[in-house]
Amino acid sequence: MNWDRFFDIPSDLQHSWFGLIGLHLREALLPVLAGLVISLPLAQLCVRFRWLYPPVLWVTTVLYAVPSLAFFVLLIDYTGQTELTVMIPLTVYSLVVLVPAIVDGVRTVPQETLAAAKAMGFGPVRRYVQVQLPIAVPAIIAGLRVATVSSISLVSVGALIGNQGALGNMINDANIYNRPELALNAVLTMAVLAILADGALVAVRLLLTPWMPRRTSRRTTRKADRPDPAAAALEDAVR
């Protein structure tokens, strides 16, 4: 490993290190955002029409099982060797995590709370926006955390379809030029980006949910204030 050349980015990547980071974040985060925009109404439909939820889960899960590389290759015919080819599969993958997270989050809103809101004269839209959604925030954020972190990691595979992997392209170059320090740089940078993004989402949740209990000390009270109520449901998302 040649530490002196740790930040020496090969010119064929056509970007500086910071440029690659920007590119990487765009390729990783836009799909998650798109996933959120699609999954909010989709999840609401699944909550409204219960029969819709199992088929939606099955379809997203089967799509999730398709390896990202295969997905990329199949899309080249339609979208070419572009960023879009990488971002479409990532959007689909994020749905697998986000839809169940939002559905479970919205469903955990106690019936009494909804009944109380209804009794106070909240219409369906206000009930959704002002009651269900805020209470589901912890679950949604938990879903976003998993989706964001795995999206940041998966972008790098795009390197295999004509250098569409941002920081992942460094990995490809490391392989071609036999420069392990480049691969190490890419891995560490991606890991740090993922951890920072995760931390930012935690901060957002703390800002959005001042009503959630912060600390859990005694085992007997653990059920009331688990840090991430949706975490288990999330791991369960990939059925």
Next chain:
Amino acid sequence: MNLFHFISDFFSNGAHWQGYDGIPTRVGEHIQYTVQALGIAALIALPVGLVTGHYGRGGNALAFIAVAGRALPTFGLLVLMTLLVGFGMVNVMTPLVILAVPPILVTTYEAMQSVDPSPVDAARGMGMGEFGVLFQVEVPAALPLILSGLRSAAIQIVSTATIAAYVALGGLGRYIVDGLYQRNYEKVVGGATLVAGLALVTLAIFWAAGRFAVSPGVRRRA
């Protein structure tokens, strides 16, 4: 282009069914990678998740380990290890295990935490030892969630084990990687279909394991 056309072409080609690059060989390799990686990950994550969940401590540390594990890019890790260590199974196993540990760890911990505390209290009050409390009371109740964590890890491994082909190993990724370089979509589609099929088989196996291992008294409540 027609997806189903590719699929039927791929599977009806007799040459794809034999030899070292035949479907049975590649499926076998893929299963071998999956079972190995899942086994190692479970060996690491299950005991840690069970013990931390049992004592209700270390949740924050676990959450951090899980995030860190997820944050390490599998593909990058694979290439980095290959450059540093040379070709071999360790390079493939390490990223796959790192991929599989977080879901098993987090779910097992959560599963243990969500066990109703009153039977645990009753068991201790009756004079059951810690070992008995863990394996006779907590684990049976937490089993559905623990299995779902393992299942989620297994699916992710099945899908990701394809990267082994990038560093000259076998498995179903072979068809995808070779197909990519040969511009042979039939191969890519065939490989992807096999991986998705294997994922469905994995789901079925875990469903059956749940029927077999989880007590009806627990299954009904889950």
Next chain:
Amino acid sequence: MIRIDSVTKRYPDGTVAVDRLSLEIPDRSITVLVGPSGCGKTTTLRMINRMVEPSEGTILLDGVDIQQQPVNTLRRSMGYVIQNAGLFQHRTILDNIATVPRMLGWGKEKSRARARELMERVGLDGALAKRYPYQLSGGQQQRVGVARALAADPPVLLMDEPFSAVDPVVRKGLQDELLRIQEELGKTIVFVTHDIDEAVKLGTMVAVMRTGGHLAQFAPPAELLSHPADAFVEDFLGADRGIRRLSFFPAAGLELLTAPVVPIDATAEQIAAHDTTDAPYLLVTDPDGKPLGWSEPQDLTAGDIKAEELLPCGRPFVPGTDSLRAALDCAVLSPTGWAVAVDADGGRVTGVVSQQTIAEAIRGAHAEGREDDGRPEGPADMKVAG
């Protein structure tokens, strides 16, 4: 006998749950620990089977410090029943009950046979044996909890608010069942509750505890109701402790009048013979002697008495088994102010009694109670149902 000797429980953060508590729990009887939440009653109970270790003081079981034996041996020798039962959801009812025998190394068949026996004892249908806990009602689950605690026939039974999570009707059934089982088995039971009515109903001795883990009073329930130690106990007992105390005086001594009772086929002479200065109303019975209703004598026409025109007589009481409280309750609820007494087996009228007579009996009973002052065993130690 369980002896709690100046036991203190102090938590690391400085809170004192139990403060120098001393208590002698008599054998083969129910001792109830009662008090508001945070009074340390559950902590006290959990120190007996070492689920909580005391900071200071000792607990002796039959004269031996409970620290002397291995903790799990100690716990297996004591039954433990908790709120919500705490059943193992993954095991059948039968296997839940057989848990402790299995731990003690009994064979599978022997343990299950024992479990079946206990299901019957606690009033559970044998058909439930193969069911899982989720298939049972709350009351049934709690019965399973009691059966599980009794499975290895432990001499001591610790019960931590076992009946607080079920509805009042089911709770009453469970309480009666516990008293019945206790009559048969004679266990040493320590019972924690926050419900003073439950304490008075079940306890042979009642320990009232107050916030901070202090013992406020330790006495039989009748004495507790008649002589609360201080304002706290009095307040905790509630406003109607006087009425409740009447549960401890039998109605057997009440003087019953038979004159104002006439059968439905009474003759004009029988009706006319009635002296209205004694009782202004007549109770009409059916030919078997069961009560039908009240009427003023002038409204009755011999040979043409219609049961549906009579004033309702309400619920009667049974002098042999009911208390003064039940008799008074009947009188208060009766539209005429008179209570109807019937015999236990046939429900036939044995006489009627006025509120005034009951009030005199109450005054008499209280006077008797005062004479007994200073004796540890209070008046009417024998408890009367109702």
